[in-house]
Amino acid sequence: MGDSLRIGVLHGDGIGPEIVPAATTVVSTALGRNEIDVEWVDLPFGAAAIESHGTPAPDETLRALDGLDAWILGPHDSAGYPAEFAGQLTPGAVIRKRYNLFANLRPSRALAADRAMSPGIDLLIVRENSEGLYADRNMATGSGEFMPTPDVALAVGVVTRAASERIAREAFTWARRRRGKLTIVHKANVLTMTTGLFRDACLDVGRDFPDVEVSQQHVDAMAAHLVRRAADFDVVVTENLFGDILSDLAAELAGSLGTAASINCSSEKAMAQAAHGAAPDIAGRGIANPTAMIGSAAMLLAWLAQRSGDERIFAAAGAIDAALAATVAAGVSTADLGGAASTAEFAQAVAERV
Template sequence: MPVNEPSTGATALAIGVMHGDGIGPEIVPAAVAVADAAAARAGFGIEWRELPFGASAIGTHGTPIPGETLDALSGLDLWVLGPHDSAAYPVEFAGDLTPGGVIRKRFDLYANLRPSRALPGVAATAPGIDILIARENSEGLYADRNMAVGSGEFMPTPDIALSVGVITRAATQRIAHEAFRAAQSRSKHVTIVHKANVLRLTTGLFRDVCREVAADYPDVRVDDFHVDAMAAMLVRLPEQFDVVVTENLFGDILSDLAGELAGSLGVAASVNCSSRQAMAQAAHGAAPDIAGRGIANPVAVIGSTAMLLRWYARRAGRADVRGTADRIDAAVAATLAAGVCTPDLGGSATTAVFTDRVLANIADS
């Protein structure tokens, strides 16, 4: 893909892009086109470095996550990842870590940030919802993230299955700081989610360390909920929450719930990040049942790409990049408000029609 040269001398961004499986090759190019257009309006260019990944990489490289892809990612700060359908890979890959998981683990992308906000034109169960879930992404109750070698699940006999959950002070501290920093630019309220009444040592440690970190942010209000109560409260009173910080499995479940309350997982954006690198990755899956039909919803991956640019703008002090992210979000919101949406949101627009309308809104902004 050609490099877009910046028109005002601003530094171009180099972003790795992996289209992925299923609807990925349809929605990721939409995000690329939208980001290109918005960046051009701000006077800088983006160099997209397409990298082999997923089912297509199995055909060309014999693996869904080639070494050359990982090597290329090492030299980049920003990446856009399409969805992967690892369940459909050949049987020899069945026991492997998913390709997205390989990236997260290799680069220690310890924070998964998942906002859920009702959008104009999208029928939301909770129209007032506007929260950010800061999900610890490197340990917790997910077995594939708990052992240096192998998995945290094991079977001493064919009839007994065990799983090891891991919570550490260091990992909890860094996700807590991520959550509190985010809250300072939002409504200054953090909710810690745990299950310390039952998992006293593990999620109790998570709760207590988050409260210790809270002392560094005296301007932020803090409360905490058990995860089951939190699920109920999200349905009943989502407006009372701002930033939610929690461990891996709880964060995965609660963010999917919040995404549906906001209207659909099809609009649920997400980034995985460390303090140095970030990857845009929509919260939804590869949707192989609609792949190739031209009706996939690109909102989530476009929103994830805007989040990626906003993450970079904060780190680099780039007002032009932040303005680009804002322009993308505004163009998507205007498109949805005009009633232009894909069939999953009740509309009739194709992926291309929706993308073209977003591009037109960017051109008019």
């Protein structure tokens, strides 16, 4: 990568055009202080792309992503798109499938202890991102949901050993980097074959990581344990649907879904994408919390650093994380965390601390 990065910018819908620039401001500052230039490549995406190109994920955007180091993806409001796009893959899903971004990494850490229901929480949920019960991910063509009659709806859930082992290896690798503990979450007492296969594949991979302490929980028990003792968990690996639900719960325990950072990645490509949605009800008001988007961008830099071995990018990612924590600790936050800062004011405060 040398002394420069080319990172795509897809602003998205709703609050996207507010929180994505907040993230790029902070990232530019952090990389600049570590003597790395960044070229931001704006690409059409979402509702604006429907107006300009007739589709939310234009071919020119997808082709451009091929040549970029990584990209930042704003939230999309596909429910608000014209009726002709109903039932189609969301634009984020189009990108995720194109690049086989099989891992969704969602950390939860309390930034403002007085606003967190679990002040000691510091965990990473590693979510399998390519199959399961999600209809946009489990079929080569068509949808994984279908209705044989108007009053009967069926869904196909897909769990494969290959995908389960792949996400397990990712999770064990992260556990080794963190505190050396990994919890496998499943529902094998009821979904014996599907989530049982997921559990067994994870346990098999664990034999290659004897230094990692392994435990397992049923998903319903795990939800209760997170509420009662979230600080006891380090890395959690689970399938798609369970990971989606548990990560939102963990984010609220940490203070707000607005702080929920996330990246979707493979071994070759990654995109920063906050765990929350487009929040069209507050779009344009300058009150959206950009913490999740900024944190997602920091995770993206850490992923790029691991891939390249460039310590300067690691330093930039670490500086952003530290600046986020210091900013909130200083009493600067958006309204959802009890503060009065606007989206842009919060981003500027973080950039100054970088």
